[in-house]
Amino acid sequence: MFGADRRVYTLAFARMADSIGNSFLIIVLPLYIGSNVITGDAFGLGAALITGIILSAFGFLSTILQPIAGYYSDRTGSRRIFIVIGLVILAGANYVYSLAGSYTAMLAIRGLQGIGVAITIPSTVALVNELTTEASRGGDMGIFNTFRFIGFAAGPILAGSVVNGGPYYVAGIAMTGFEAAFYIAALGALIGAILIMLFVEDPDAEEQDAEAGSDLGFAIFDHDHDTLIDPVFALGLALLTVAIGIAMIEPLQTDINNHLNQGAQLFSIEFSSFIVAQVFLQTPIGAASDRYGRKPFILGGLIVLIPAMLAQGLVTTPLGMIVTRLIQGAAAATAFAPGFALAGDIADTGNSGTTFSVLTMAFTLGTAIGPLIAGYLISFGYVVPFAFGAVLSGLGAFLVYSQVEETHGITSETAGSGGQPVGQD
Incomplete structure:
Protein backbone atom coordinates (compact mmCIF):
# COMPACT_ATOMS: atom_id res chain seq x y z
CA MET A 1 0.00 0.00 0.00
CA PHE A 2 2.81 2.40 0.85
CA GLY A 3 5.39 1.19 -1.68
CA ALA A 4 4.35 3.64 -4.37
CA ASP A 5 6.82 5.28 -6.70
CA ARG A 6 8.16 8.43 -5.00
CA ARG A 7 6.85 10.41 -7.95
CA VAL A 8 3.32 9.35 -7.03
CA TYR A 9 3.90 10.82 -3.56
CA THR A 10 5.30 14.00 -5.12
CA LEU A 11 2.23 14.35 -7.33
CA ALA A 12 0.05 13.71 -4.28
CA PHE A 13 1.85 16.36 -2.20
CA ALA A 14 1.66 18.83 -5.10
CA ARG A 15 -2.07 18.16 -5.44
CA MET A 16 -2.50 18.65 -1.69
CA ALA A 17 -0.75 22.03 -1.78
CA ASP A 18 -2.86 23.07 -4.74
CA SER A 19 -6.07 21.82 -3.06
CA ILE A 20 -5.37 23.83 0.09
CA GLY A 21 -5.14 26.97 -2.02
CA ASN A 22 -8.22 26.22 -4.09
CA SER A 23 -10.38 25.24 -1.13
CA PHE A 24 -9.33 28.48 0.60
CA LEU A 25 -11.37 30.24 -2.04
CA ILE A 26 -14.54 28.28 -1.25
CA ILE A 27 -14.75 30.33 1.94
CA VAL A 28 -12.97 33.50 0.86
CA LEU A 29 -14.58 34.33 -2.50
CA PRO A 30 -18.21 34.67 -1.30
CA LEU A 31 -17.01 36.90 1.55
CA TYR A 32 -14.84 38.95 -0.78
CA ILE A 33 -17.56 39.36 -3.39
CA GLY A 34 -19.98 40.44 -0.67
CA SER A 35 -17.56 43.00 0.77
CA ASN A 36 -17.34 46.64 -0.17
CA VAL A 37 -14.19 45.97 -2.19
CA ILE A 38 -16.17 44.71 -5.20
CA THR A 39 -18.07 47.46 -7.01
CA GLY A 40 -19.35 48.35 -10.47
CA ASP A 41 -21.82 46.75 -12.86
CA ALA A 42 -23.31 43.44 -11.70
CA PHE A 43 -24.96 42.94 -15.11
CA GLY A 44 -28.30 43.92 -13.59
CA LEU A 45 -28.29 40.86 -11.30
CA GLY A 46 -28.61 40.58 -7.54
CA ALA A 47 -25.52 40.06 -5.40
CA ALA A 48 -26.43 36.45 -4.57
CA LEU A 49 -27.01 35.50 -8.20
CA ILE A 50 -23.86 37.14 -9.54
CA THR A 51 -21.89 35.42 -6.78
CA GLY A 52 -23.32 32.07 -7.85
CA ILE A 53 -22.44 32.75 -11.48
CA ILE A 54 -18.86 33.71 -10.62
CA LEU A 55 -18.39 30.61 -8.47
CA SER A 56 -19.95 28.29 -11.07
CA ALA A 57 -17.91 29.70 -13.99
CA PHE A 58 -14.87 27.82 -12.69
CA GLY A 59 -16.53 24.41 -12.81
CA PHE A 60 -18.31 24.78 -16.15
CA LEU A 61 -15.29 26.17 -18.04
CA SER A 62 -13.01 23.54 -16.52
CA THR A 63 -15.46 20.81 -17.54
CA ILE A 64 -15.48 21.93 -21.16
CA LEU A 65 -11.70 22.20 -21.45
CA GLN A 66 -10.54 19.06 -19.60
CA PRO A 67 -11.01 16.62 -22.52
CA ILE A 68 -9.16 19.02 -24.84
CA ALA A 69 -6.25 19.37 -22.40
CA GLY A 70 -6.13 15.61 -21.86
CA TYR A 71 -6.11 15.02 -25.62
CA TYR A 72 -3.19 17.37 -26.26
CA SER A 73 -1.19 15.93 -23.36
CA ASP A 74 -1.65 12.54 -25.05
CA ARG A 75 -0.59 13.87 -28.44
CA THR A 76 2.55 15.55 -27.12
CA GLY A 77 3.45 12.63 -24.85
CA SER A 78 4.31 15.06 -22.05
CA ARG A 79 2.31 15.24 -18.84
CA ARG A 80 4.67 17.24 -16.65
CA ILE A 81 4.71 20.40 -18.76
CA PHE A 82 0.90 20.52 -18.83
CA ILE A 83 0.74 20.12 -15.06
CA VAL A 84 3.31 22.87 -14.47
CA ILE A 85 1.70 25.29 -16.95
CA GLY A 86 -1.72 24.73 -15.39
CA LEU A 87 -0.42 25.30 -11.86
CA VAL A 88 1.41 28.47 -12.88
CA ILE A 89 -1.79 29.81 -14.48
CA LEU A 90 -3.65 28.91 -11.30
CA ALA A 91 -1.07 30.65 -9.11
CA GLY A 92 -1.33 33.80 -11.22
CA ALA A 93 -5.13 33.77 -11.12
CA ASN A 94 -5.18 33.31 -7.34
CA TYR A 95 -2.80 36.23 -6.93
CA VAL A 96 -4.66 38.71 -9.16
CA TYR A 97 -7.83 38.25 -7.09
CA SER A 98 -6.10 40.65 -4.69
CA LEU A 99 -6.12 43.29 -7.45
CA ALA A 100 -9.71 42.80 -8.61
CA GLY A 101 -12.30 45.42 -7.76
CA SER A 102 -15.22 44.66 -10.08
CA TYR A 103 -17.61 41.81 -10.86
CA THR A 104 -16.31 41.65 -14.42
CA ALA A 105 -12.74 41.17 -13.21
CA MET A 106 -13.82 38.49 -10.72
CA LEU A 107 -15.66 36.59 -13.47
CA ALA A 108 -12.62 36.77 -15.78
CA ILE A 109 -10.25 35.59 -13.03
CA ARG A 110 -12.56 32.75 -12.06
CA GLY A 111 -12.59 31.68 -15.69
CA LEU A 112 -8.79 31.80 -15.77
CA GLN A 113 -8.76 29.55 -12.70
CA GLY A 114 -10.94 27.07 -14.57
CA ILE A 115 -8.48 27.04 -17.46
CA GLY A 116 -5.56 26.36 -15.12
CA VAL A 117 -7.35 23.47 -13.43
CA ALA A 118 -8.49 22.02 -16.76
CA ILE A 119 -4.90 21.91 -18.01
CA THR A 120 -3.61 20.37 -14.78
CA ILE A 121 -6.03 17.68 -13.65
CA PRO A 122 -6.26 15.16 -16.55
CA SER A 123 -2.47 15.14 -17.01
CA THR A 124 -1.91 14.70 -13.26
CA VAL A 125 -4.18 11.67 -12.96
CA ALA A 126 -2.82 10.22 -16.22
CA LEU A 127 0.75 10.57 -14.92
CA VAL A 128 -0.17 8.84 -11.65
CA ASN A 129 -1.66 6.04 -13.74
CA GLU A 130 1.46 5.74 -15.89
CA LEU A 131 3.67 5.49 -12.81
CA THR A 132 1.76 2.47 -11.50
CA THR A 133 1.11 -1.13 -12.43
CA GLU A 134 -2.18 -2.99 -12.39
CA ALA A 135 -1.13 -4.70 -9.16
CA SER A 136 -0.77 -1.39 -7.28
CA ARG A 137 -2.96 1.05 -9.21
CA GLY A 138 -5.87 1.09 -6.77
CA GLY A 139 -3.66 1.80 -3.77
CA ASP A 140 -1.72 4.47 -5.63
CA MET A 141 -4.92 6.20 -6.75
CA GLY A 142 -6.07 6.01 -3.13
CA ILE A 143 -2.87 7.70 -1.93
CA PHE A 144 -3.27 10.46 -4.51
CA ASN A 145 -6.93 11.08 -3.62
CA THR A 146 -6.19 10.96 0.12
CA PHE A 147 -3.72 13.83 -0.09
CA ARG A 148 -6.11 15.77 -2.33
CA PHE A 149 -8.88 15.49 0.25
CA ILE A 150 -6.52 16.44 3.09
CA GLY A 151 -5.79 19.66 1.23
CA PHE A 152 -9.45 20.19 0.47
CA ALA A 153 -10.33 19.76 4.15
CA ALA A 154 -7.53 21.94 5.51
CA GLY A 155 -8.17 24.92 3.24
CA PRO A 156 -11.58 26.04 4.55
CA ILE A 157 -10.49 25.53 8.16
CA LEU A 158 -7.47 27.78 7.66
CA ALA A 159 -9.25 30.31 5.45
CA GLY A 160 -11.63 31.64 8.09
CA SER A 161 -8.78 32.20 10.52
CA VAL A 162 -6.65 33.96 7.90
CA VAL A 163 -9.42 36.33 6.79
CA ASN A 164 -10.52 37.18 10.33
CA GLY A 165 -6.96 37.56 11.58
CA GLY A 166 -6.07 40.45 9.26
CA PRO A 167 -4.64 42.95 8.72
CA TYR A 168 -1.11 41.56 8.64
CA TYR A 169 2.24 43.29 8.48
CA VAL A 170 5.06 41.45 6.73
CA ALA A 171 8.43 43.18 6.23
CA GLY A 172 6.73 46.50 6.78
CA ILE A 173 4.04 45.80 4.17
CA ALA A 174 0.42 45.78 5.30
CA MET A 175 -2.11 43.35 3.83
CA THR A 176 -5.74 42.60 4.57
CA GLY A 177 -7.02 39.18 5.55
CA PHE A 178 -8.43 38.76 2.03
CA GLU A 179 -5.10 39.62 0.41
CA ALA A 180 -3.28 37.18 2.69
CA ALA A 181 -5.74 34.42 1.73
CA PHE A 182 -5.23 35.05 -1.99
CA TYR A 183 -1.45 35.05 -1.55
CA ILE A 184 -1.60 31.73 0.30
CA ALA A 185 -3.78 30.24 -2.45
CA ALA A 186 -1.28 31.43 -5.07
CA LEU A 187 1.61 30.04 -3.03
CA GLY A 188 -0.07 26.64 -2.80
CA ALA A 189 -0.30 26.34 -6.59
CA LEU A 190 3.27 27.62 -7.00
CA ILE A 191 4.62 25.08 -4.51
CA GLY A 192 2.86 22.35 -6.48
CA ALA A 193 4.50 23.52 -9.72
CA ILE A 194 7.96 23.63 -8.10
CA LEU A 195 7.58 20.12 -6.67
CA ILE A 196 6.62 18.76 -10.09
CA MET A 197 9.53 20.53 -11.81
CA LEU A 198 12.10 19.27 -9.29
CA PHE A 199 11.03 15.71 -8.57
CA VAL A 200 8.81 14.36 -11.38
CA GLU A 201 9.67 13.27 -14.91
CA ASP A 202 7.50 11.80 -17.64
CA PRO A 203 7.94 8.01 -17.80
CA ASP A 204 9.35 6.73 -21.09
CA ALA A 205 8.26 9.75 -23.13
CA GLU A 206 9.39 8.23 -26.44
CA GLU A 207 7.16 5.20 -25.95
CA GLN A 208 4.26 7.44 -25.05
CA ASP A 209 4.69 9.43 -28.25
CA ALA A 210 4.67 6.26 -30.29
CA GLU A 211 1.52 4.95 -28.65
CA ALA A 212 -0.47 8.18 -28.61
CA GLY A 213 -3.61 7.78 -30.65
CA SER A 214 -5.07 10.25 -33.10
Missing part, protein backbone atom coordinates in the same frame (compact mmCIF):
# COMPACT_ATOMS: atom_id res chain seq x y z
CA ASP A 215 -8.55 10.19 -31.56
CA LEU A 216 -9.91 11.26 -28.21
CA GLY A 217 -9.27 7.89 -26.61
CA PHE A 218 -12.84 7.34 -25.38
CA ALA A 219 -16.29 6.79 -26.82
CA ILE A 220 -19.89 7.10 -25.71
CA PHE A 221 -21.06 3.80 -27.13
CA ASP A 222 -19.24 0.47 -26.92
CA HIS A 223 -18.95 -1.52 -30.14
CA ASP A 224 -16.49 -4.13 -28.84
CA HIS A 225 -18.44 -5.70 -25.96
CA ASP A 226 -21.97 -6.70 -25.07
CA THR A 227 -22.65 -3.44 -23.26
CA LEU A 228 -24.38 -0.46 -24.85
CA ILE A 229 -22.27 2.31 -23.29
CA ASP A 230 -18.49 2.53 -23.28
CA PRO A 231 -17.38 1.41 -19.78
CA VAL A 232 -15.28 4.53 -19.08
CA PHE A 233 -18.13 6.80 -20.14
CA ALA A 234 -20.56 4.77 -17.99
CA LEU A 235 -18.15 5.06 -15.07
CA GLY A 236 -17.95 8.81 -15.66
CA LEU A 237 -21.74 9.09 -15.51
CA ALA A 238 -21.75 7.08 -12.28
CA LEU A 239 -19.13 9.36 -10.69
CA LEU A 240 -21.15 12.35 -11.90
CA THR A 241 -24.03 11.17 -9.70
CA VAL A 242 -21.63 10.81 -6.75
CA ALA A 243 -20.25 14.34 -7.26
CA ILE A 244 -23.73 15.86 -7.49
CA GLY A 245 -24.66 14.19 -4.20
CA ILE A 246 -21.48 15.46 -2.54
CA ALA A 247 -22.04 19.07 -3.61
CA MET A 248 -25.75 19.23 -2.77
CA ILE A 249 -25.15 20.10 0.87
CA GLU A 250 -23.24 23.32 0.10
CA PRO A 251 -26.19 25.70 -0.55
CA LEU A 252 -28.43 24.06 2.09
CA GLN A 253 -26.56 25.22 5.18
CA THR A 254 -29.30 27.56 6.41
CA ASP A 255 -32.06 25.01 5.77
CA ILE A 256 -30.14 22.23 7.50
CA ASN A 257 -29.31 24.41 10.50
CA ASN A 258 -32.95 25.42 10.90
CA HIS A 259 -34.20 21.86 10.45
CA LEU A 260 -31.76 20.40 12.99
CA ASN A 261 -31.89 23.43 15.30
CA GLN A 262 -28.13 23.84 15.21
CA GLY A 263 -25.46 26.47 14.54
CA ALA A 264 -22.73 26.95 11.99
CA GLN A 265 -20.17 25.05 14.06
CA LEU A 266 -22.15 21.81 13.98
CA PHE A 267 -22.73 22.23 10.24
CA SER A 268 -18.97 22.52 9.77
CA ILE A 269 -18.48 19.24 11.65
CA GLU A 270 -21.15 17.58 9.50
CA PHE A 271 -19.56 18.93 6.33
CA SER A 272 -16.12 17.74 7.42
CA SER A 273 -17.33 14.26 8.39
CA PHE A 274 -17.53 13.32 4.72
CA ILE A 275 -13.95 14.40 4.15
CA VAL A 276 -12.69 12.56 7.25
CA ALA A 277 -14.07 9.30 5.87
CA GLN A 278 -12.39 10.01 2.53
CA VAL A 279 -9.01 10.66 4.11
CA PHE A 280 -8.97 7.45 6.15
CA LEU A 281 -10.53 5.06 3.61
CA GLN A 282 -9.32 6.00 0.12
CA THR A 283 -5.95 4.28 0.34
CA PRO A 284 -6.94 1.00 2.07
CA ILE A 285 -9.99 0.58 -0.18
CA GLY A 286 -7.91 1.30 -3.28
CA ALA A 287 -5.34 -1.26 -2.15
CA ALA A 288 -8.11 -3.79 -1.47
CA SER A 289 -9.36 -3.33 -5.04
CA ASP A 290 -5.88 -4.36 -6.23
CA ARG A 291 -6.46 -7.67 -4.48
CA TYR A 292 -10.18 -8.36 -4.85
CA GLY A 293 -11.17 -6.48 -8.01
CA ARG A 294 -12.54 -3.04 -8.87
CA LYS A 295 -16.21 -3.48 -9.74
CA PRO A 296 -17.46 -4.95 -6.41
CA PHE A 297 -16.18 -1.90 -4.52
CA ILE A 298 -17.53 0.65 -7.02
CA LEU A 299 -20.93 -1.02 -7.15
CA GLY A 300 -21.09 -1.51 -3.39
CA GLY A 301 -20.21 2.12 -2.71
CA LEU A 302 -22.94 3.38 -5.05
CA ILE A 303 -25.53 1.08 -3.50
CA VAL A 304 -24.67 2.28 0.03
CA LEU A 305 -24.97 5.88 -1.19
CA ILE A 306 -28.69 5.38 -1.86
CA PRO A 307 -29.82 5.11 1.79
CA ALA A 308 -27.01 7.42 2.97
CA MET A 309 -28.25 10.25 0.75
CA LEU A 310 -31.91 9.74 1.65
CA ALA A 311 -31.15 9.50 5.37
CA GLN A 312 -29.65 13.00 5.35
CA GLY A 313 -33.10 14.36 4.56
CA LEU A 314 -34.76 12.24 7.27
CA VAL A 315 -32.50 12.60 10.32
CA THR A 316 -33.67 14.99 13.01
CA THR A 317 -30.51 15.44 15.10
CA PRO A 318 -27.00 16.77 14.40
CA LEU A 319 -25.55 13.41 15.50
CA GLY A 320 -27.71 11.66 12.94
CA MET A 321 -26.46 13.99 10.21
CA ILE A 322 -22.84 13.41 11.23
CA VAL A 323 -23.33 9.63 11.03
CA THR A 324 -25.01 9.78 7.62
CA ARG A 325 -22.29 12.08 6.29
CA LEU A 326 -19.62 9.62 7.51
CA ILE A 327 -21.45 6.80 5.72
CA GLN A 328 -21.74 8.91 2.57
CA GLY A 329 -18.00 9.63 2.72
CA ALA A 330 -17.16 5.96 3.21
CA ALA A 331 -19.39 4.97 0.30
CA ALA A 332 -17.89 7.62 -1.99
CA ALA A 333 -14.37 6.52 -1.02
CA THR A 334 -15.35 2.97 -1.93
CA ALA A 335 -16.24 4.16 -5.42
CA PHE A 336 -13.50 6.72 -6.12
CA ALA A 337 -10.11 4.99 -5.95
CA PRO A 338 -11.31 1.69 -7.51
CA GLY A 339 -13.16 3.70 -10.16
CA PHE A 340 -10.07 5.59 -11.24
CA ALA A 341 -8.03 2.38 -11.07
CA LEU A 342 -10.54 0.62 -13.32
CA ALA A 343 -10.25 3.42 -15.89
CA GLY A 344 -6.46 3.08 -15.67
CA ASP A 345 -6.72 -0.66 -16.33
CA ILE A 346 -8.67 0.10 -19.51
CA ALA A 347 -6.64 3.08 -20.74
CA ASP A 348 -3.88 2.70 -23.30
CA THR A 349 -0.75 4.55 -22.22
CA GLY A 350 -0.96 6.97 -25.15
CA ASN A 351 -4.59 7.90 -24.48
CA SER A 352 -4.76 7.93 -20.69
CA GLY A 353 -5.07 11.72 -20.55
CA THR A 354 -8.33 11.75 -22.48
CA THR A 355 -9.53 8.59 -20.77
CA PHE A 356 -9.16 10.13 -17.33
CA SER A 357 -10.57 13.44 -18.50
CA VAL A 358 -13.94 11.67 -18.72
CA LEU A 359 -13.84 10.99 -14.97
CA THR A 360 -12.32 14.29 -13.89
CA MET A 361 -14.73 16.18 -16.13
CA ALA A 362 -17.67 14.29 -14.64
CA PHE A 363 -16.57 15.06 -11.09
CA THR A 364 -15.99 18.75 -11.83
CA LEU A 365 -19.35 19.05 -13.58
CA GLY A 366 -21.10 17.32 -10.69
CA THR A 367 -19.65 19.70 -8.12
CA ALA A 368 -20.75 22.64 -10.31
CA ILE A 369 -24.36 21.61 -10.90
CA GLY A 370 -25.01 19.91 -7.54
CA PRO A 371 -25.50 23.18 -5.63
CA LEU A 372 -27.75 24.55 -8.39
CA ILE A 373 -29.97 21.45 -8.31
CA ALA A 374 -30.16 21.46 -4.51
CA GLY A 375 -30.98 25.16 -4.40
CA TYR A 376 -33.85 24.61 -6.79
CA LEU A 377 -35.26 21.40 -5.29
CA ILE A 378 -35.30 22.64 -1.69
CA SER A 379 -38.29 24.83 -2.59
CA PHE A 380 -40.36 21.65 -3.00
CA GLY A 381 -39.57 20.36 0.48
CA TYR A 382 -36.63 19.73 2.78
CA VAL A 383 -36.26 16.05 1.93
CA VAL A 384 -36.57 16.47 -1.85
CA PRO A 385 -32.90 17.29 -2.70
CA PHE A 386 -31.69 14.34 -0.63
CA ALA A 387 -34.24 11.99 -2.19
CA PHE A 388 -33.16 13.16 -5.63
CA GLY A 389 -29.53 12.45 -4.72
CA ALA A 390 -30.55 8.93 -3.63
CA VAL A 391 -32.27 8.32 -6.97
CA LEU A 392 -29.17 9.51 -8.83
CA SER A 393 -27.00 7.13 -6.79
CA GLY A 394 -29.33 4.30 -7.77
CA LEU A 395 -28.97 5.21 -11.43
CA GLY A 396 -25.18 5.28 -11.02
CA ALA A 397 -25.25 1.82 -9.44
CA PHE A 398 -27.37 0.49 -12.32
CA LEU A 399 -24.93 1.91 -14.88
CA VAL A 400 -21.96 0.23 -13.19
CA TYR A 401 -23.83 -3.06 -12.76
CA SER A 402 -24.98 -3.25 -16.37
CA GLN A 403 -22.33 -1.40 -18.38
CA VAL A 404 -18.99 -1.83 -16.57
CA GLU A 405 -17.03 -5.07 -16.57
CA GLU A 406 -14.33 -6.15 -14.14
CA THR A 407 -10.82 -5.31 -15.37
CA HIS A 408 -8.38 -6.23 -12.61
CA GLY A 409 -6.44 -9.37 -13.52
CA ILE A 410 -8.03 -9.39 -16.98
CA THR A 411 -7.03 -6.30 -18.92
CA SER A 412 -3.28 -6.73 -18.68
CA GLU A 413 -3.56 -10.28 -20.04
CA THR A 414 -5.76 -9.47 -23.00
CA ALA A 415 -4.90 -5.92 -24.00
CA GLY A 416 -2.48 -3.11 -23.33
CA SER A 417 -3.54 -1.85 -19.94
CA GLY A 418 -2.77 1.57 -18.51
CA GLY A 419 0.69 2.41 -17.24
CA GLN A 420 3.69 0.30 -17.99
CA PRO A 421 5.56 -1.03 -14.97
CA VAL A 422 7.86 1.59 -13.56
CA GLY A 423 10.70 0.77 -11.21
CA GLN A 424 10.33 1.80 -7.62
CA ASP A 425 12.42 4.80 -6.60
